[in-house]
Amino acid sequence: MSKQQLSVVVTRRLPEVVEARLAELFDVRLRETDTPMTRTELGEAMKTCDVLVPTITDQIDNALISQAGGRLKLIANYGAGVDHIDVATARQQGVLVSNTPGVLTDDTADMTMALMLAVMRRMPEGMAQMKGGNWTGWAPNALLGGRLAGRRLGILGMGRIGQAVARRAAAFGMQIHYHNRRRLRSETEDALGATYWDSLDQMVARMDVISVNCPHTPSTFHLMNARRLKLMKPEAVIVNTSRGEVIDENALTRMLRAGEIKGAGLDVYEHGVEINPRLRELENVVLLPHMGSATLEGRIDMGEKVIINIKTFDDGHRPPDQVVPSML
Structure with missing residues (x-):
């Protein structure tokens, strides 16, 4: 039977x-x-x-x-x-x-790097010029962004995806730093060329780019809250391809509007499809519809x-x- x-x-x-x-x-x-x-x-x-x-x-x-x-x-x-x-x-x-x-490790890590590049190199602004028919030609000071090489990348969450991001970012010449619930084994750190920070506050304050790659759990809810976001350098950017709840979205929006953070690349949002409307209006933000693994x-x-x-x-x-x- x-x-x-x-x-x-x-x-x-x-x-x-x-x-x-x-x-x-x-x-x-x-x-x-x-x-x-x-x-x-x-x-x-x-x-x-x-x-x-x-x-x-x-x-x-x-x-x-x-x-x-x-x-x-x-x-x-x-x-x-x-x-x-x-x-x-x-x-x-x-x-x-x-x-x-x-x-989904490689796909998400690829999108993380794409968001970094899009924000740092002001790609949406360039695309808007082209689609709007407003480009008048090349100019020495037009749409000046920043290069990735030499920048300090702080990875929040060094699991599979965080490590895949580290390998890609190293190939771009970035300096790799990370904060994780548990420190990686020394041989893994050495292979990634990664520096561990026990204090998230201290890491955040010294990075040029923050990449959020940790899961959403009760302990990571608003891990990047208003107080911690204020520790970021004004010229720093933040990228999130993990879970929106890790960042206080309203606090991030206020700081981006005020120029207290240089820019952000977001693929996930705290309230799902209900995105802060003020966030949509900002030129220094790249928003994607949760397509990091797509x-x-x-x-x-x-x-x-x-x-x-x-x-x-x-x-x-x-x-x-x-x-x-x-x-x-």
Whole structure:
């Protein structure tokens, strides 16, 4: 007698090749429209499936998990970050949580460097001139930016992505500094040419560029708050391709408007799509729509990770990318 297929619900449209593979392996319900599920739809899905495949746009909190009932056994997140999932409550309810770490490292690091260059070299201003038909020709003092070589880069969060950023930035001639919850091993520091700062305040005050690459956890919420942002040099810039909640967005907007910080490159925002309207108006800010990991290769790799986690669970083993509260 063959084993019954797992019932899997996917909350957003995924690349076709991923959806096709999920349909081959499991009893899968795919999303027909590429819009986030409502809270009601999420709640119903969690009551009627064995495995939920959510994304960052799904807020899976204590109440939803507690009301899911006994059928749901695995939340196989499509993405590395799990701050939108109450992992502790899931564990209490006997629901495993997995994610997709590692596969987006290079894509996100690439975008981090792109934002640094865009801000430092004033690319949006140049593009606006060209698209507006306002360019009158080359001039010696027009749109003068700053070079990356020789600048001090302070990386906040030296995990996979932070280290990938360090390697790229070193190739541009930047000096690598970092602050992390735990100091790296000396051989890793040596390989990256990275200087460790135990004090985040002291590092922030001395850097030319700050790159936020840490996850959002209760301890990193507003880690770059108003007081710490004021420690930055007026000619410094800040780039964030991690989570918007790490920076106090309103404080950052005020300081950018006042010229107390030179510029910012942001791919993520504290309140999701609700971005401070004053931030949109600033010429010294580059805003992207959370596209740091948006490559077709990366999205397919994420799907493969999800499938491996579900298949391993279905075979009676621990998902290789299981997330537990102690990891957060």
